Amino acid sequence: MSGTGEAVYRGWMLAADRYRAFAAALAARGVVLRTSPAQYRQAHELPGWYGALAEVTPRSVWTVGAERSAFEEASARLGGGPAVLRDYTKSMKHYWDEAMYIPDTADRDIAWAVAARFRELREDDFAGGFVLRRYEELTGPEVRTWWVAGECRFVGPHPDAPDTAAPSDVDLSGVVPAVAALGLPFVTVDLARRSDGAWRVVELGDGQVSDRPPALSAGALVAAVR
Template sequence: MLLIVPADPMRPRRADEHFAAEAAAAREAGVEVAVIDHDALAGGGDPDQAVARVPASTDAVYRGWMLPAAGYGAMAAALGRREVSLRTGADDYRTAHELPGWYAALESVTPETVWTAGDAREDFDRACERLGGGAAVLRDYTKSAKHHWHEAAYVPDLTDGEAAWRVASRLRELRGGDFAGGFVVRRFERLTGTEVRTWWVAGECRLTGAHPDTPGAVCVPDLTAVTPLVAALGLPFVTVDLALREDGEWRVVELGDGQVSDRPAEISAETLVAALLAG
């Protein structure tokens, strides 16, 4: 396995500080590590130049900052020209990274959801009508603005079109150039406790830990209903965030690509690298 991480912007031959522990753990385990220029990829720079320090490999895994699906695709293509095969190809990354890619497979274990293509008001209104009345949570294809809960995430009643659009407009404003795909409208479900982040390699849950937003809060979810659904997606490396609904059922809050999911402090860099090697 080859581990690819972002370079430190000030010391471009070294790993970015946020991923330095994982790079060190990989080297200790005998895994080669290469760095890329993430800022160039994210900013529309030359992808071939951005990956120029990466050697050929038949099994490469990226652990780094989030990239839009198009940016990841450009990186994968540039790496391919260097005879580097990413374990997670561009199509698999989009499936995991954008909610419309994974929703159908996990529909039975996640809140009812509709979405738009783009940010037009009329499309948003139609999406709200399809979901019906009641409370909802808004996001785009890749991320919410949950830290601005009442102004840019939570809609108390979808039948109040003007109020819903104010929340959607604020979400769009906050996401700015990072707004991805369109508006996603999710049925609000009352959850208890905190989220748990699970890590899956080759369809098998390898690690369970706290969600990065709630460090230290760890419990073991019941994955009976979730496991066959995640395995059926056939994705190489993903995270699944879960929370307990007030009726006692575990619900999927989010599925994401494991390469760009933040690692909580409770999971060591050595443990994560070992899980990737085992997969």
């Protein structure tokens, strides 16, 4: 790499430690990533962004590591009832019944069976610990929104449903101050409508590693993040 200055990464999802090493290698060549390693971790891992968005996203608790005792303590903090499971960075939504949905966290053996299967499927990609989120009934497709320095630049379909147009009535009123409070340079926020009509944050992610739906051209994305 011959150039120097500020850069925005666009590529595969990196673990936070690998992003830190990547940033250090670039810095040694005179290139500074706009999103620092600390900012990347904050956006990439749920515990980093949850506090700011707690009012607009399902209640969540998490563990450090994958021990059953820590998982059961987190389950008790969340309280009984249905929940969904993920780790700090990712769920296994394509294995909904066996590795994501927990019908009742109070049923310790069934809850742990889901967690153990999740851990098995994630293998070496397991990140941080288990995250238990209160289940909320969502309707319709998810929407992906793109943000630069706390300002929403684009509202469009989620990459999982690229041919589905985003609704025209997406309500970001509760999300704008929460995302702005994080002070992150480039993120995406996925939202879905809850059964009562409220728009809820499903996920916040670092914009550099977020999939781009076809509705957002590469040129439009570059123009939006300049």
